[in-house]
Amino acid sequence: MRRPRNPPCTRRNRDRPKNQRTFRERWGDYPLSEKEVIVVEASSLEEAKMIAAQEWGISSSDVIVNLLEEEKKLFGILGKRLKVEARPACSLGLLRARKILSELLEKMDLNVSLSLKDDHTINISGDDVGIAIGRYGETLMALERLVNLMLNRSAGVNFRVRLDSNGYRDRREESIRRIAASAAKKAIDKNKPVGLQPMSNWERRIVHMTLQSMDGVETRSVGQEPRRRVLVCPKPTAKVRKEGARRD
CATH class of the missing domain: 3.30.1370.50 (R3H-like domain)
Structure with a gap:
């Protein structure tokens, strides 16, 4: 019998807080939305960001929202419902890759920061950047392969990112x-x-x-x-x- 692709929802995974779950545990292997603009309904703009982020597989801080319509319920007693237009801050593939890389570096307990460039490059900087680069860039290249593998498996699209650290790759x-x-x-x-x-x-x-x-x-x-x-x-x-x- 063929083994299912997604791991079963064990008690350990189910009880873990949502903000501590890994990329794969949150979104699994099913294709994520590739729409550049989506309309969601939520009780607040922050909730709308979270809904859109889950739909795309990115961080809620990378979602830009625009209020389209506000509907009040029963004299305001039951709160309100917002219709919100959401769009990613930049390329979906790049934002997803940054999220995956951020989780990997967090597991490595490294004090680094990530920034995005227009040429599908994620730049790594910070106190522990030397560890992230590794000997002759071996760790940097391994992270790049892993990020691209996880990115294409989860999103179901062919998208590649390049990892760098303050021009290290060009110098090397x-x-x-x-x-x-x-x-x-x-x-x-x-x-x-x-x-x-x-x-x-x-x-x-x-x-x-x-x-x-x-x-x-x-x-x-x-x-x-x-x-x-x-x-x-x-x-x-x-x-x-x-x-x-x-x-x-």
């Missing part, structure tokens, strides 16, 4: 490109393969892309994770060309 990418160029020159000069230090999949891809159009060298990845690395090898004709150039 530039450093890797310099390392790759230096290794290529050494491989051609000495006419033998040059092995780089173990790198993440993201870093190895930068090396391959940097050297793929360079004459005289080729690259390949060797080894097993987490010690997998790039080998920069001279092409058979590289040394011949170099010596021919010297004779000329």
Whole structure:
């Protein structure tokens, strides 16, 4: 018998306060609404924000509301009912991703803050940002993969975000490109393969892309994770060309 995708509502999960439940426990795996504007009825604007947030799978603070109509009940004794137009503050995918990441970082007990950029990037800053980045960005890349996996499973749409920390990725990418160029020159000069230090999949891809159009060298990845690395090898004709150039 096929196991259901959503976990059963155990007593432990049921008794946990709603604001402490995880992203998946609150919204499960069913597709969330993709409507950019929805109209909800609530007794207050704050309640309207919470309803819309649950519909979209984002934080209520990321919901913008506009009162459309106010209906009073029976001389005001039974309160009032509001018809409210709600819209997300920015891209739904980006807001959902920030919420997932915020919960993950909270579980890690890290003192960091998150900010959004227009290019689907979430920037991480704060006292514990070094832990969030990890050695050579390994933790940052792992968090990015996990956030995108959880995001696409819960929302049922293909949306990807990029995690960064105050320009760390650009600086690291530039450093890797310099390392790759230096290794290529050494491989051609000495006419033998040059092995780089173990790198993440993201870093190895930068090396391959940097050297793929360079004459005289080729690259390949060797080894097993987490010690997998790039080998920069001279092409058979590289040394011949170099010596021919010297004779000329």
